[in-house]
Amino acid sequence: MSLPHAILTALLEKPSSGLELTRRFDKSIGYFWSATHQQIYRELGKLEADGLIRALASEQPARGQKKSYEVLPAGRAELARWSAAAQDPKPHRDTLLLRLRAAAVVGTEGIEADLRRHLALHRRQLAEYEEIEKRDFPPGKDGPEDRLRHLVLRAGIDLETFWTRWLTHALEEFAELPAEGPQSR
Amino acid sequence: MSLPHAILTALLEKPSSGLELTRRFDKSIGYFWSATHQQIYRELGKLEADGLIRALASEQPARGQKKSYEVLPAGRAELARWSAAAQDPKPHRDTLLLRLRAAAVVGTEGIEADLRRHLALHRRQLAEYEEIEKRDFPPGKDGPEDRLRHLVLRAGIDLETFWTRWLTHALEEFAELPAEGPQSR
């Protein structure tokens, strides 16, 4: 039950149409909550039906017509309620760690290349976040909203830093491993 | 498509019944790939139908009867294939970061208590991982399989370390914030 709240947050930051939301999810919000345009349109319909958002004026109900939404007071209230409510952290699911554990049983052949690829991807993501930090949070700027948003960005930066370090370490371990993995027939 | 492979890995480590698997998923494997008993039974059925695993002898097809499975050669091959195949990392989904971003818009009231609660949970998890490390990976033990499994555990430890640090930092920021959050009416 997080997608509707992600959309409410995005719409409060700036009223938008479905496609504009999709694009913003590909950027900032999508860094920790991704969504496709199909999900977004479906959810916009539900939110409107529930009276949490409404379409802005000049309603053309036609198909190819742009339709922008804004958040209603009930939507803001629901978002505040949700943001403040206690929620247990969901256990992570990480395919790469699972594959490594499988490799401990069926052999490490082939996985090293993908570790390298992941390392490159995480490095790129880290560089992107650091670019955003430099651009959006220069030393002077530190109002309350800025500090919260910066905090969220820091989480992204530190997570990517962790992954690049861990993958680097993992590849070093692989270099020391005997040529053929364990139990590989 | 990861749950079947998680199960194959677990069954290769040790042939088990559905409930035994469920318990092991609550422990080690579940740390990075959780599953409920319903999922596991459903998946065991599919894996058996696909000829990747088979029920061990003394087949009582009755309902309350224990039924253990072992991995067939085709299952091992499939696991090796999957473990070696390139896979893109899935974007994370993190509710807490989303809530913090929402809080930047609708106000921070209430969220601080939950940050504290999360901090306590992550500290506990970290302690648990460190306990496992001390127990299962004493300095002497470092065969190839051990090193891979240790690597996976290190990822868990470092991730929990990251979260405890980040949450501590976040709470410090909150302490410095003006009493009432931004834009909270």
Next chain:
DNA sequence: GTCCACATGTAACTGGTTACATGATTGG
């Protein structure tokens, strides 16, 4: 006038979650 980008949607499917049902075994 036709092609392409913009924009909104539908349908089918997959995987995960929640709630419940059923039988077997064991301790008191």
Next chain:
DNA sequence: CCAATCATGTAACCAGTTACATGTGGAC
């Protein structure tokens, strides 16, 4: 014999993914 626990399962639902459908408006 009854309750608790072990053990396996069904069904309904929900969220996310993939593939496809449809319409608009502007560039050429």
